[in-house]
């Protein structure tokens with residue numbers, strides 16, 4: 001989380017268009033920097049297996065970027081989690097709004113590991129700082145197309161908390177938008193249900209971020225943001241750096257946001273948990289291999305590595321799914337088994353017998369020592 005935020009703030013490079021690039025600015029009219037930023041986001045989401053749209057609402061260098069998991073049962077019911085990724089000139093924008101952007105990245109990373117009945121979208125907006133332009137164009141297009149956006153969770157500035165102060169968060173809904181109060185209450189309930197160290201406060205009347213674009217077209221939406229009474233003193237300034245964030249507050253805020261989004265959608269297809277276990281041994285002689293790596297990868301490319309113990313045994317708990325499993329150990333050729341099924345409440349056993357890598361033979365010739373007794 002901290003790494004992603006540092007990348008967006010230009011402290012660490014990102015991998016984009018096949019090369020490392022350090023983002024100098026995320027200002028919407030910065031040209032190459034915002035183009036690289038939005039390409040980075042799109043490529044990040046493509047790597048997670050999402051369908052990615054670059055929504056050119058203004059100019060081709062600063063599209064909104066939206067990743068989608070299309071629902072398997074009710075694809076027309078659409079839920080969006082998102083944040084504006086642009087910033088103002090002269091600020092690294094770690095909190096405003098690297099923080100909400102990072103939460104959206106993590107939501108995409110985690111939720112692509114599951115199956116969904118409804119459609120989930122992960123949105124990064126541009127042009128927010130000039131007047132919510134990117135999100136407005138998107139909400140308008142959705143409205144004109146008759147899209148059924150059931151909920152939009154907007155995250156903007158979720159990482160600042162004055163040290164040693166109460167971990168208050170603000171949740172903004174609108175009297176005129178049906179369901180938005182219940183949406184804010186759901187967020188608050190999630191904080192309680194998961195024992196997160198946050199103090200939710202509900203409020204109304206804040207229209208300065210992208211949720212307001214959705215309100216304008218009658219879509220249910222809320223804004224989740226830091227405590228309005230504990231405002232980030234580095235807002236829109238050069239000091240809005242990752243150092244000036246509170247990682248424990250930020251972490252709980254991200255957890256609460258992703259969990260609220262999932263509960264709001266109510267369309268997780270229960271897939272349950274199962275386990276994978278087995279032994280890794282040497283093909284010649286059958287000796288157990290201690291410390292072998294067993295790496296399990298799902299179809300989206302997420303990998304879950306584990307290590308064998310002294311008797312060459314490994315076990316891991318996984319979401320029911322089909323996996324490709326590779327065992328490797330120093331001095332042996334790696335072996336891969338694809339199509340391994342992990343089934344709910346069931347143990348699937350996969351044993352590996354690894355073939356030693358044949359080293360070139362070396363003959364040691366021991367010369368008799370002479371002249372010693």
Ligand SMILES: [Zn+2]
Pocket residue numbers: 084096097156157209
């Ligand atoms: Zn902002």
